[in-house]
Amino acid sequence: MSVRLNQLRPVYVVGVGFHRYQFLSDTTYVELGLTAVRAALADAGLAWPVVESAYVAKALLPMAPGRPMLRHLGATGLPIVHVENASASGSAAFRHACIEVAAGVSDISLVVGVDKPMPVGRAEALARIGGLADDAIAPFTHFALLADAYASRTGATLEDIALVAVKNHRNGSKNPFAQHQKERSLEEILNGKKIAGAFTSLQCTPIGEGAAALIVASEEGLRRQGLGLDRAVRVAASAGRSQRVYEDATRYDAMLTQETAAVALAEAGVSPGALDVVELHDAFTVEEVEYVEAMGLCPEGEAVPRLKEGEFDIGGRCAISPSGGLISMGHPIGPTGVGQIGEITRQLRGEAGDRQQPGARLGLAHMVGVGAVCYVHVLQTV
Amino acid sequence: MDQASLLKPALYRVEGSAAVPGRPALFGGECACGYVFFPLQPYGCERCGGLEFKDKALSGAGTLLASARVYLHAGKGREAPFTVGAIALDDGPIVRTLIEEDSGDPRPGDRMATTLVEVTDTEGASRLDLRFTPETGA
Numbered sequence: 001m002s003v004r005l006n007q008l009r010p011v012y013v014v015g016v017g018f019h020r021y022q023f024l025s026d027t028t029y030v031e032l033g034l035t036a037v038r039a040a041l042a043d044a045g046l047a048w049p050v051v052e053s054a055y056v057a058k059a060l061l062p063m064a065p066g067r068p069m070l071r072h073l074g075a076t077g078l079p080i081v082h083v084e085n086a087s088a089s090g091s092a093a094f095r096h097a098c099i100e101v102a103a104g105v106s107d108i109s110l111v112v113g114v115d116k117p118m119p120v121g122r123a124e125a126l127a128r129i130g131g132l133a134d135d136a137i138a139p140f141t142h143f144a145l146l147a148d149a150y151a152s153r154t155g156a157t158l159e160d161i162a163l164v165a166v167k168n169h170r171n172g173s174k175n176p177f178a179q180h181q182k183e184r185s186l187e188e189i190l191n192g193k194k195i196a197g198a199f200t201s202l203q204c205t206p207i208g209e210g211a212a213a214l215i216v217a218s219e220e221g222l223r224r225q226g227l228g229l230d231r232a233v234r235v236a237a238s239a240g241r242s243q244r245v246y247e248d249a250t251r252y253d254a255m256l257t258q259e260t261a262a263v264a265l266a267e268a269g270v271s272p273g274a275l276d277v278v279e280l281h282d283a284f285t286v287e288e289v290e291y292v293e294a295m296g297l298c299p300e301g302e303a304v305p306r307l308k309e310g311e312f313d314i315g316g317r318c319a320i321s322p323s324g325g326l327i328s329m330g331h332p333i334g335p336t337g338v339g340q341i342g343e344i345t346r347q348l349r350g351e352a353g354d355r356q357q358p359g360a361r362l363g364l365a366h367m368v369g370v371g372a373v374c375y376v377h378v379l380q381t382v
Numbered sequence: 383m384d385q386a387s388l389l390k391p392a393l394y395r396v397e398g399s400a401a402v403p404g405r406p407a408l409f410g411g412e413c414a415c416g417y418v419f420f421p422l423q424p425y426g427c428e429r430c431g432g433l434e435f436k437d438k439a440l441s442g443a444g445t446l447l448a449s450a451r452v453y454l455h456a457g458k459g460r461e462a463p464f465t466v467g468a469i470a471l472d473d474g475p476i477v478r479t480l481i482e483e484d485s486g487d488p489r490p491g492d493r494m495a496t497t498l499v500e501v502t503d504t505e506g507a508s509r510l511d512l513r514f515t516p517e518t519g520a
Contacts, residue, residue, distance in 0.1 A: 129423045132393060132479035132512055135457045136466055144450035145468050145478065152448070152490040197450030245417070245429045249476045250447065250468050 004267050005238045008102035012232035013379065014222065015044025015215030016342040021179040021208050021330035024117050029061055029209075033069045033114035036211035036335070040110070044215040048073045050225055051215070052106040054080045057093035057113035058334035060120050069114070086369030087281065089113065090212065090337030095238045095375060097216050107221025113335030114211040122370065139370075140204050143284035144197025145250065150286055151198075154301040158198030163307050164285040165189045165203045165327055171314060172324020174354040177339075179208045179330030205283040205326040212339035229382045233345045236362075237267035237378040242371060253287065256374045257366060258294040264364070264376035265296075272296035275318050276360040277347045279340035281368045282325040288312075291366060292320060319357035322347060340365040341377060348381050389501055389509040393421055396498065396510075398442060401472070405442030406496045406512060410475060412438040420475040442496030443517065444471040446488050449481060459504060469494050469514050482513035493517040 005011070017039025019032045033056075041048060056066035066080040083093035090113035097109040125134075137145075147161055166186050172178035184202055192200035219229060241260040243252045265272060272295050280295075282288040289303035297318060298306045306312060312320040323329045323343040326336065344363035346352045352360075361381045368374045385391050392409065399407040410420040413427040414434040426433055447468040455462040465481040467488070481488065482497055495517045498510040 127423075127425075129421055129425075130390060130393060131421065132390070132477060133466065136452065136455070136460060136464065136480055137478055138452075138455070140454075141450055141452050141466055142478075144452075145448040145466065148450055149448035149468070149490060194453040196452045196454065248447075250478070 005098060005102055006236055006267060009104060009218055011098045011101045011216055011218065011235045012222070012229060012382070013214055013235065013341060013345045014217045014227070014232050015040040015046065015213070016345050017041070017043055017213040018177040018339060018342060019211040020177045021210035021332050021335070021339075023179065023206070023208055025209065027209070029065060029114050029116050030069045030072065032116070032209060032211040033112055034072055036114070036213035037070070037073065037110065037112050040213035040215050045227060046108065046215060046225060049076050051076075051078060051108050051110045053078055053097070053100060054110040054112065055083055055093040055097045056080060057083045057089040057111065057338060058115050059084050059086055059089045060115045060118050060333055065114065085373055086371055087283070087331070087333060088337055088367040088369030088373050088375050089334045090339070091365065091367040091375035091377070092240065092337070094214065094216070094338060094341055094377065095240055098235050098238055101216050101218050104218070107224070108215065108217045110213065110215060111338055112211065112213040113338035115332045115334035116209040117207050138196070140199055140284060141196045143286055144195075144199050146253070146290065147198050147284070147286035149250070150290060154304070156289070156304040159186065159190060160304040160308075161198065161285050161289060162186060162189050162203055163304070164282065164288045167307070167313060168282060168321050168325040168327045169202065171322050171355060172328025175324050175329055178324040178328050179206050179210070180324065180328045199284060203285040203327065205331040208330045208332050210330060210332040210335050212335040212342050214338055214341055231349050232382050233348045233379050234382050235377060236380045237264040239264035239267065239376045240373065242373045252372055253368050254290045254294045256372055257291050257368065260374040260376045261295040261364070261366065264378050268378035268380070270362060270378065275362050275364050277319045277322060277344060277357045277363040278366070279321055279323060279325065279343050280366040282321055282327050283331055285327065288320060288325070295364070295366070314355055314357050319347075319360070322352065322355045322357055337365070337367045337375065340367065341379070344379050348379060387510050389503060389511040394496070394512045395439070399439045402441035402443045402495070406498055407439040407442055408471070408477070408496070410438045410440040410473065411435045418474040420471070420477060438473070440471050440473040440475065444469040444494055446490055446492045446494050447476065448490055449488060467494070467514055480513050482515040485515045488516050
């Protein structure tokens with residue numbers, strides 16, 4: 001019989017580290033990744049040799065970037081695996097590191113996401129199932145179509161949906177690791193460069209590079225290193241799913257999000273209304289309004305009024321994307337899902353500084369990746 | 383106008399379906415489980431995993447679900463701006479493709495139909511490609 005993650009021994013996030021997400025630079029991926037890993041080890045108070053396995057998330061870098069990076073910490077001989085799962089690479093790597101520690105195969109594992117922008121193809125294009133005009137529908141156009149449908153379904157205006165970007169740029173302006181660190185007015189956002197449909201450039205995630213790292217551990221492993229659970233955050237649930245056949249095939253992101261979030265929340269034994277802080281896949285503004293409804297944070301069609309009332313602000317009922325989200329913090333792909341867990345961990349520790357959601361005790365991280373796949377993790381204070 | 387003049391002859395044809403004879407039909411499939419899909423593929427049914435499906439000519443008529451004007455396009459061989467739409471075909475599948483340029487500003491809920499427009503292929507030859515346009519249009 002299968003078991004859920006939280007029926008196994010508890011797994012904790014005990015270390016968080018980042019290299020700032022930024023526009024393409026001369027910095028090597030090795031330096032990006034090592035910066036994040038060293039910061040995560042220092043945050044955990046653990047030395048590299050006690051790490052028993054490494055999960056390296058990347059979607060854009062070529063084959064096998066892990067050991068050429070990690071050897072500079074000392075080549076301890078630990079097992080290294082690479083995880084590619086499109087935008088959800090980092091979330092998938094985190095899930096599997098948690099499963100390894102929960103199962104007792106390892107006590108202390110590293111998850112690191114690192115990527116740099118580079119040309120990449122999609123395997124789906126090799127299936128030789130041509131579409132009518134696939135080349136004309138970039139991701140921003142896919143979501144621009146969903147924004148048009150959302151507006152016509154709910155009566156929200158396209159200006160309303162852009163308020164997501166106002167909030168997330170405001171949050172990102174307080175995040176030293178965010179790619180965009182500037183507050184933006186609604187007018188600035190609406191008057192930006194036009195991309196597709198209602199979207200202007202500041203309503204779309206930027207292309208960039210960066211790294212994020214986490215140390216996950218069992219209590220036993222921590223005790224052996226003379227550490228306790230003082231700053232540890234418990235992984236309360238992990239869910240991963242992939243797209244099924246839906247009645248409205250174009251809304252697969254939201255349908256898949258609904259299913260995956262429901263599995264994770266049920267595993268954690270909590271209702272969506274109990275969440276204090278959420279990081280979600282807001283690569284484009286419309287995604288946030290779609291996903292808060294899909295997750296049950298508010299009823300269908302209510303996201304815009306709730307957003308306007310400040311319910312999703314830091315200090316509101318549930319802070320959505322306090323890091324700035326993909327729109328402002330950025331989306332370097334491999335690191336993104338790892339960084340979401342890092343932000344939730346900092347929030348639940350009360351270490352998020354100017355971005356702190358007061359009294360945060362329960363958090364959720366959500367990613368979708370092309371394919372489509374979806375991951376949802378629930379974290380809670382110990 | 384014959385099949386050889388089409389840009390993507392595996393996806394659509396000049397001739398209409400029995401239900402909508404006046405509009406180019408699309409080549410879809412229908413599985414023994416009842417699932418109707420587009421485009422046709424040989425690998426297996428996405429709903430049931432079965433391999434027992436047959437060709438089905440899908441009528442070139444449907445309802446617009448959404449549209450978006452695209453201002454930025456990186457790929458070669460296509461100049462922005464252009465408009466794409468999501469159309470729920472009367473036969474079931476939802477397709478996303480280009481809206482014919484002289485279509486005005488169709489809104490979700492509007493009736494749409496297929497039409498063939500002249501385009502230039504990668505070798506510079508003139509071909510016909512499928513577009514959607516408001517049903518009352520061209």
